[in-house]
Amino acid sequence: MRIRIDHIALWTTDLERCKRFYVDYFGATAGAGYVNPAKGFASCFLSLGDGARIEAMTTSTLSPVVAEAGAQRMGWTHLAISVGSDAEVDALTQRLKADGYPLLDGPRRTGDGYYESVVLDPDGNRIEITA
Numbered sequence: 475m476r477i478r479i480d481h482i483a484l485w486t487t488d489l490e491r492c493k494r495f496y497v498d499y500f501g502a503t504a505g506a507g508y509v510n511p512a513k514g515f516a517s518c519f520l521s522l523g524d525g526a527r528i529e530a531m532t533t534s535t536l537s538p539v540v541a542e543a544g545a546q547r548m549g550w551t552h553l554a555i556s557v558g559s560d561a562e563v564d565a566l567t568q569r570l571k572a573d574g575y576p577l578l579d580g581p582r583r584t585g586d587g588y589y590e591s592v593v594l595d596p597d598g599n600r601i602e603i604t605a
Contacts, residue, residue: 481519481527482553485538486597489516492530495596496520499570500555502528522555543598544578552592552600560589560605567591567603 486492489507496502502520509516514535520528541547557566563581570593571577578600580591589605 479526481529482550483517483529483531484597484599486530486532488596489518489530489532491596493518493520496528496530499566500557528553541598544576544594544600545598552602554590554602554604556604558605563589563591563603563605567593 484492493502493504497504497520500522502522505519505521507516507518513533515531515533517529517531520530522528557563560581567577567581575596576594578592578594581589581603582591583589588602591603593601593603595601
């Protein structure tokens with residue numbers, strides 16, 4: 475048995491904006507979209523370099539709870555994406571900050587040894603950019 479995380483899924487209010495963010499800043503490859511008009515659902519898988527995927531989803535029939543941008547809450551709190559080096563963390567953090575995305579923390583070395591920064595994606599989800 476080979477156990478691994480295949481993908482994580484997130485609700486977004488704007489599927490195209492969400493896709494652009496992960497493609498433009500993290501080099502994700504966007505798969506073909508899926509639309510189910512009867513359920514008011516659309517999604518797109520975004521593949522990262524190591525095989526992990528993000529499923530970005532939107533709905534017109536459900537009412538997902540909207541949390542304050544960057545809110546700390548019970549359950550999943552962030553997605554950590556490794557970019558390979560301290561220098562890449564610094565460069566991507568500066569690029570995101572220059573493009574107007576909120577920088578919540580860092581770049582810094584954490585107590586558990588990570589070099590990281592924390593930014594918000596367009597839907598207010600915390601993204602840790604790690605070396």
